[in-house]
Amino acid sequence: xxxxNNLLANKAxxxxxxxxxxxxxxxxxxxxxxxxxxxVKSGTEGVSDNTRWGMLIDTSKCADGCDACVTACASExxxxxxxxxxxxxxxxxxxxxxxxxxxxxxxxxxxxQHCEKPPCADVCPTGASFRRADGIVMVDRxxxxxxxxxxxACPYKARSFIHEEIVLxxxxxxxxxxxxxxxxxxxxxxxxxNETTACQEACQKEGHNAIIFGDLKDSSxxxxxxxRNLPSREIRADLQLNTGVRYKxx
Amino acid sequence: MKKxxxxxxxxxxxxxxxxxxxxxxxxxxxxxxxxxxEHNGHWVTGMSNQVVWGMPHIFAIFLIVAxxxxxxxxxxxxxxxKTPYKPLARLSAVFAVTLLIGGLLVLVLDLGRPDRLIVAxxxxxxxxxxxxxxxxYTGFMVIVIVYLFTMMERKAQQYxxxxxxxxxxxxxxxxxxxxxxxxxxxxxxxxxxxxxAPMFVIMSFSFGLACFLLLLMYVYRADGRExxxxxxxxxxxxxxxxxxxxxxFTLAYHLTNLYATENHSLERFILLDGGVYTNIFWxxxxxxxxxxxxxxxxxxxxxxxxNWIAISCGLVVLGAFSxxxxxxxxxxAFPMQMxxxxxxxxxxxxxxxxxxxxxxxxxxxxTLLGIGGxxxxxxxxxxxxxxxxxxxxxxxxxxxxxHAS
Numbered sequence: 001x002x003x004x005n006n007l008l009a010n011k012a013x014x015x016x017x018x019x020x021x022x023x024x025x026x027x028x029x030x031x032x033x034x035x036x037x038x039x040v041k042s043g044t045e046g047v048s049d050n051t052r053w054g055m056l057i058d059t060s061k062c063a064d065g066c067d068a069c070v071t072a073c074a075s076e077x078x079x080x081x082x083x084x085x086x087x088x089x090x091x092x093x094x095x096x097x098x099x100x101x102x103x104x105x106x107x108x109x110x111x112x113q114h115c116e117k118p119p120c121a122d123v124c125p126t127g128a129s130f131r132r133a134d135g136i137v138m139v140d141r142x143x144x145x146x147x148x149x150x151x152x153a154c155p156y157k158a159r160s161f162i163h164e165e166i167v168l169x170x171x172x173x174x175x176x177x178x179x180x181x182x183x184x185x186x187x188x189x190x191x192x193x194n195e196t197t198a199c200q201e202a203c204q205k206e207g208h209n210a211i212i213f214g215d216l217k218d219s220s221x222x223x224x225x226x227x228r229n230l231p232s233r234e235i236r237a238d239l240q241l242n243t244g245v246r247y248k249x250x
Numbered sequence: 251m252k253k254x255x256x257x258x259x260x261x262x263x264x265x266x267x268x269x270x271x272x273x274x275x276x277x278x279x280x281x282x283x284x285x286x287x288e289h290n291g292h293w294v295t296g297m298s299n300q301v302v303w304g305m306p307h308i309f310a311i312f313l314i315v316a317x318x319x320x321x322x323x324x325x326x327x328x329x330x331x332k333t334p335y336k337p338l339a340r341l342s343a344v345f346a347v348t349l350l351i352g353g354l355l356v357l358v359l360d361l362g363r364p365d366r367l368i369v370a371x372x373x374x375x376x377x378x379x380x381x382x383x384x385x386x387y388t389g390f391m392v393i394v395i396v397y398l399f400t401m402m403e404r405k406a407q408q409y410x411x412x413x414x415x416x417x418x419x420x421x422x423x424x425x426x427x428x429x430x431x432x433x434x435x436x437x438x439x440x441x442x443x444x445x446x447a448p449m450f451v452i453m454s455f456s457f458g459l460a461c462f463l464l465l466l467m468y469v470y471r472a473d474g475r476e477x478x479x480x481x482x483x484x485x486x487x488x489x490x491x492x493x494x495x496x497x498x499f500t501l502a503y504h505l506t507n508l509y510a511t512e513n514h515s516l517e518r519f520i521l522l523d524g525g526v527y528t529n530i531f532w533x534x535x536x537x538x539x540x541x542x543x544x545x546x547x548x549x550x551x552x553x554x555x556x557n558w559i560a561i562s563c564g565l566v567v568l569g570a571f572s573x574x575x576x577x578x579x580x581x582x583a584f585p586m587q588m589x590x591x592x593x594x595x596x597x598x599x600x601x602x603x604x605x606x607x608x609x610x611x612x613x614x615x616x617t618l619l620g621i622g623g624x625x626x627x628x629x630x631x632x633x634x635x636x637x638x639x640x641x642x643x644x645x646x647x648x649x650x651x652x653h654a655s
Binding site: 067070082084085086087088089090093094095096097098099100101105106107110119121122123124125126127143144145146147148149151152153154155156157159160161162163164165177178179180235236239250 | 288290291292293298299300302303361362363364366367369370373374375377378379380381384431434435436437438441582586588589591592593594595596597598599600601609
């Protein structure tokens with residue numbers, strides 16, 4: 001009888017310990033997981049200038065009427081639409097050009113050109129506009145005071161000011177009213193090891209492949225090879241900003 | 251010249267407090283407008299992602315530029331040793347500081363994040379002319395207050411010339427910096443020009459002196475002090491020279507642009523078919539703001555009449571606002587030339603489709619914010635001249651003109 005009682009007590013103790021352990025792991029695990037994610041994403045290793053992210057846009061493949069890249073960017077980064085097109089933020093847009101002499105028409109996407117010498121970063125009074133070592137031009141939203149001088153200075157009209165409250169924000173794109181922002185080459189993806197941007201992915205999915213993205217410093221990357229083999233140019237090359245985005249056939 | 255005695259502004263109390271109350275109310279409305287803009291976000295203003303600087307910047311830059319210009323009268327006295335200007339030096343310094351405070355208030359309250367002013371004051375990117383300007387503006391206030399002290403404190407008078415010279419150099423640097431905010435913008439055709447810096451300096455001479463003359467004539471008339479022709483005519487002649495100089499710089503700017511084919515479309519936009527900007531340029535800046543005041547100021551009889559001088563000062567201020575509107579708003583409205591030789595026929599972000607200019611219509615709130623800034627500048631000046639001996643008891647010819655009998 002005593003043995004039986006002991007057995008029951010042991011069983012109860014074991015079950016209690018089991019539950020306690022389960023509860024403990026349930027409590028601690030998310031923290032551990034989050035911490036490990038944070039360790040990966042916090043960029044503690046830092047980015048280096050061994051990489052320079054860049055893009056080649058083959059305008060001959062960019063389809064007239066297609067705006068897959070624009071839509072993908074808006075949904076990836078949670079760009080709000082208040083139905084006020086003059087003040088709603090736009091990170092990438094489609095532009096259609098006609099040559100004044102020949103009437104030939106070109107369509108292309110325009111976004112932050114990720115200059116090596118970005119005028120936006122030059123003029124920013126607080127240094128909120130900056131260029132990362134890996135070539136991405138970004139805004140530090142903790143110190144942006146919303147003066148919009150960078151928007152005056154950007155030769156590509158690539159920047160948007162947040163004109164009103166944003167209710168829903170994706171966790172990877174923190175942002176708020178009163179600051180300036182622009183395309184950041186989907187930096188959250190790059191920092192977690194994914195080497196595509198939302199616009200490139202969307203363009204590929206549509207079967208156009210007009211956007212090639214990658215590391216300009218890696219001579220074997222697709223973008224480097226394409227740039228080597230195809231004639232391309234910078235927009236406003238006269239400013240000698242050495243842009244990270246190049247265009248073919250304009 | 252006789253010894254000059256200074257005395258606080260002696261307007262009777264009810265009238266004085268009444269004026270302060272009106273100015274405070276206007277300033278208050280400006281403050282509420284800023285609150286409304288900040289609470290809702292800038293979409294409630296006429297500003298957009300196309301025209302990012304609007305009415306508040308016109309007012310702020312006008313006040314900042316006028317501030318350094320208002321100091322000129324003091325500089326002429328202590329740096330260039332012209333004694334007839336000496337009695338006016340204190341008022342000149344006071345108005346310079348209050349105009350600057352008014353301008354900075356407008357500029358700060360228009361920021362997307364005015365709550366981060368402390369960030370702007372502590373985190374600097376020294377490649378930015380804007381960052382330099384923050385230092386130039388705050389430095390200007392400190393230096394001019396010290397300069398004022400050397401005028402008013404007998405023991406500090408030995409430093410007056412040194413302080414005045416330093417303030418003069420500082421103010422030239424400050425306006426060079428303000429002009430360079432535009433001069434350094436390589437992206438936009440209307441701005442990217444070295445002439446912006448000296449043009450803003452000469453604009454400051456003109457705008458600042460017009461504001462100073464208006465204030466001087468008003469405060470002297472209000473409390474019944476004598477203000478002789480010797481002072482007024484000297485200042486109005488100087489104003490005429492400054493207005494003509496601004497005109498010269500405007501001419502040089504446009505002629506240079508007209509020579510280069512790449513700028514023809516910009517010049518066509520400003521001078522011929524830019525709609526509101528063309529009208530403001532020709533009617534506001536050139537006709538009402540330049541030719542009419544020049545005609546009045548140098549007219550043999552009108553040019554000696556106080557009311558006409560006041561009208562021409564008012565017109566110079568109107569011309570100043572017109573000029574800043576054309577430069578700042580017109581310069582942004584004109585589409586950026588990203589693809590020379592091509593026409594943008596469709597765009598998802600207002601890239602000047604078929605050469606169309608970006609639209610901007612100032613709203614009431616942003617205009618009231620600007621007017622509030624002007625009000626703050628005048629209000630503070632009136633408080634200071636009431637509390638401190640800033641104004642000479644008399645500026646009658648016999649008291650200030652060395653040649654008067």
